[in-house]
Amino acid sequence: MTLTLALALFLAQTGENRKAGDPAPTFQATTQLVIETVSVKDKSGKPVAGLTAKDFTITEDGVPQQIRFFEYQKLDEIPAAQPMPESQRVPPFARLTRSQISPETPGDVRYRDRRLLAMYFDLTAMPPPDQIRAFNAAKKFVRTQMTPADLVAIMAFTSGSVQVLQDFTADRNQLLGILETLIVGEDENAPGGDSASASDTGAAFGQNDSEFNIFFTDRQLSALQTAASMLGRLSEKKSLIYFASGLRLNGSNNQAQLNATINAAIRAGVSFWPIDARGLIAQAPLGDATKGSPGGASMYTGAAANAITANLQRSQDTLWTLAADTGGKALLDYNDLGRGIVQAQQAVSSYYVIGYYTTNTNPDGKFRRVKITLANPDYALDYRQGYYANKVFAKFTTADKERQLEDALMLGDPVTELTIAMEVAYFQLNSAEYFVPVTVKIPGSELALARRRGADHTVIDFIGEIKDEYNITVSNVRDKVDIKLSDTTAAELAKRPIEYDTGFTLLPGRYRIKILARDATTGRMGTFDLKFVVPNLVKSPAQKLPISSVILSSQRAAMRDALFNANKDAKAQTLNPLVQDGYKLIPSVTRVFSKAKDLYVFLQAYRPGPDTATEAPPPVYAYVTLYKGDEKAFESKPLGIGEGHANKLRTAPMQFALSLQKLDPGEYTCQVTVVDPTGKRSAWWQAPIMLIP
Numbered sequence: 001m002t003l004t005l006a007l008a009l010f011l012a013q014t015g016e017n018r019k020a021g022d023p024a025p026t027f028q029a030t031t032q033l034v035i036e037t038v039s040v041k042d043k044s045g046k047p048v049a050g051l052t053a054k055d056f057t058i059t060e061d062g063v064p065q066q067i068r069f070f071e072y073q074k075l076d077e078i079p080a081a082q083p084m085p086e087s088q089r090v091p092p093f094a095r096l097t098r099s100q101i102s103p104e105t106p107g108d109v110r111y112r113d114r115r116l117l118a119m120y121f122d123l124t125a126m127p128p129p130d131q132i133r134a135f136n137a138a139k140k141f142v143r144t145q146m147t148p149a150d151l152v153a154i155m156a157f158t159s160g161s162v163q164v165l166q167d168f169t170a171d172r173n174q175l176l177g178i179l180e181t182l183i184v185g186e187d188e189n190a191p192g193g194d195s196a197s198a199s200d201t202g203a204a205f206g207q208n209d210s211e212f213n214i215f216f217t218d219r220q221l222s223a224l225q226t227a228a229s230m231l232g233r234l235s236e237k238k239s240l241i242y243f244a245s246g247l248r249l250n251g252s253n254n255q256a257q258l259n260a261t262i263n264a265a266i267r268a269g270v271s272f273w274p275i276d277a278r279g280l281i282a283q284a285p286l287g288d289a290t291k292g293s294p295g296g297a298s299m300y301t302g303a304a305a306n307a308i309t310a311n312l313q314r315s316q317d318t319l320w321t322l323a324a325d326t327g328g329k330a331l332l333d334y335n336d337l338g339r340g341i342v343q344a345q346q347a348v349s350s351y352y353v354i355g356y357y358t359t360n361t362n363p364d365g366k367f368r369r370v371k372i373t374l375a376n377p378d379y380a381l382d383y384r385q386g387y388y389a390n391k392v393f394a395k396f397t398t399a400d401k402e403r404q405l406e407d408a409l410m411l412g413d414p415v416t417e418l419t420i421a422m423e424v425a426y427f428q429l430n431s432a433e434y435f436v437p438v439t440v441k442i443p444g445s446e447l448a449l450a451r452r453r454g455a456d457h458t459v460i461d462f463i464g465e466i467k468d469e470y471n472i473t474v475s476n477v478r479d480k481v482d483i484k485l486s487d488t489t490a491a492e493l494a495k496r497p498i499e500y501d502t503g504f505t506l507l508p509g510r511y512r513i514k515i516l517a518r519d520a521t522t523g524r525m526g527t528f529d530l531k532f533v534v535p536n537l538v539k540s541p542a543q544k545l546p547i548s549s550v551i552l553s554s555q556r557a558a559m560r561d562a563l564f565n566a567n568k569d570a571k572a573q574t575l576n577p578l579v580q581d582g583y584k585l586i587p588s589v590t591r592v593f594s595k596a597k598d599l600y601v602f603l604q605a606y607r608p609g610p611d612t613a614t615e616a617p618p619p620v621y622a623y624v625t626l627y628k629g630d631e632k633a634f635e636s637k638p639l640g641i642g643e644g645h646a647n648k649l650r651t652a653p654m655q656f657a658l659s660l661q662k663l664d665p666g667e668y669t670c671q672v673t674v675v676d677p678t679g680k681r682s683a684w685w686q687a688p689i690m691l692i693p
Contacts, residue, residue: 035353036384037384038383039381040374048379051374052070058370059371069356072352075113103233104235114151116151117345118152119153121243125220139179141338145342150345156182217249221247222416225264229268239344244319248311273343274328275330276331276332280334362389367387367389368389401461409463415525417524418517419443419526421442422513424513424530428546434505435577438502438513458521462477475506480520508535516528544682548577552689553585553587554600556585593689594691595663596693597660598658600655601655602653603653607620607676622638623673634663654674665691668690672685
């Protein structure tokens with residue numbers, strides 16, 4: 001009996017037995033179409049045409065796959081016959097922003113035999129001179145260098161969202177008209193895009209919680225990830241030409257988002273072609289006249305000049321990484337920015353589009369390695385080497401969910417579906433051990449509420465591990481937090497974050513911590529990966545006073561308040577110096593503070609001595625200073641601590657409560673200075689903060 005006859009008999013039987021008004025039976029099948037774009041070139045580097053599906057062999061994780069879709073995209077290499085004259089001025093077109101690139105529909109052939117180039121302008125980071133150069137390069141390309149095979153789209157990252165200013169089109173007048181609407185300096189450091197108090201736009205990219213918008217680099221990388229996902233709706237090859245004034249990572253804090261952005265581009269078949277809009281840079285050793293001299297001993301030792309050069313190189317290293325890992329090429333230190341667009345144009349030649357339905361339909365989210373071969377070994381193939389499978393959380397069993405957490409923790413591909421911020425500190429316990437509190441903050445607006453037994457709950461799964469510099473796991477954490485919310489706290493969840501904290505006891509050394517959080521209701525996950533150092537304060541220089549990490553906070557919460565404190569580990573709370581008298585000092589993590597609340601500053605100073613010391617140790621003084629640029633905006637009164645904890649370290653805890661009402665909103669540098677007059681030792685600590693109304 002054939003499948004068609006069996007299905008017909010089943011439908012007839014169910015039609016006879018089904019009562020009037022009963023819903024008709026529904027049949028559902030799930031398949032996954034995998035698209036690969038394959039460039040085939042001969043020994044001379046010319047595209048090879050005339051191949052058929054029978055010439056290609058495809059395997060996925062070693063399993064042969066049957067080709068179901070095959071198409072050859074032939075791109076015209078002839079340049080535009082009549083370039084538009086520079087004197088012809090095209091009036092600006094009405095800017096109608098969109099949040100998505102139009103997807104392909106069945107039978108749609110408008111992208112066939114076309115080269116897809118997306119110009120992406122990061123207006124949040126480019127200063128006006130760089131924007132002018134980027135806009136002029138784009139206009140020059142559209143006027144004189146577009147070919148009949150080119151389709152160009154214009155995208156911009158502005159006001160916290162990725163906007164599609166123009167979908168793919170070959171109309172040069174339309175493109176030039178849209179480019180004319182781009183205003184120089186429109187969003188460079190604009191309050192609407194960079195202020196932590198900006199409202200959410202609800203566009204394709206935008207954080208739900210305003211205080212998380214302070215992470216500029218993560219926002220830029222996440223926006224690139226969003227743009228790549230938009231372009232992934234098209235099966236052809238795509239090139240994203242990224243105009244930016246460099247992109248510098250903040251240590252290892254942005255590494256997870258960088259990897260996620262690159263992997264999203266690989267999945268979407270998008271290659272990044274970054275263009276450094278600063279052009280060829282000739283810097284003065286101590287900076288130009290746009291900013292003051294650095295001052296201090298560093299300007300005489302050469303450290304300041306080296307730091308300027310290192311910052312420039314790091315900002316270009318990220319652009320190079322984005323290009324190299326996605327198949328593109330970065331244009332650095334070159335004044336003709338249009339050359340970068342032409343390089344992206346010339347890199348895409350005629351290619352084959354091959355599609356197959358994978359035989360592995362398990363939605364486990366793992367990497368699937370793809371291998372494509374030809375019978376002729378003289379041909380060179382360029383294609384995507386693999387992809388990550390989809391994940392369906394709703395169908396997971398308890399064992400599957402646990403395995404998903406463990407697999408996600410081990411994957412090199414970070415998960416960024418859930419926004420996570422994390423802070424790691426250290427406090428000395430004795431001459432050998434340190435207590436390391438870890439605080440994780442998640443925007444409450446990104447979590448789902450589940451109704452259980454008449455009350456609202458939000459459930460979060462946490463899993464994490466700490467590895468030393470030899471990649472050996474020294475500690476781990478596994479926790480399931482079920483937070484019951486009252487009517488009041490449930491309403492606040494959309495505006496306030498969930499705080500999770502835990503703690504570890506570690507020896508001095510270099511470590512790497514990776515924490516993964518999952519919303520147990522929706523399955524959305526987020527990863528935070530961070531390298532940190534626990535210093536050996538016992539071996540501090542004689543002239544330096546040993547101090548702990550400095551904690552900045554704007555609130556003290558009762559331990560029973562589950563909205564802000566999920567961890568109920570009694571041992572960890574006993575060791576945690578942030579817990580005093582049943583209240584816990586909540587680290588800010590994002591370091592965004594409101595003028596309406598006091599700023600709490602907490603740290604410990606250590607003056608080791610014998611237990612038999614009868615005299616009280618001399619006082620240690622500390623004060624807090626806030627700088628706005630190079631000007632001192634605030635300085636607290638010195639706080640003197642004489643008697644410390646009764647231990648060998650003679651721990652001197654220091655806590656400040658500072659009023660911020662008289663300060664203007666904006667960015668500040670917070671500096672904490674600690675002085676031991678008797679021992680002639682001192683220590684200081686600095687960090688940027690954001691003050692909002």
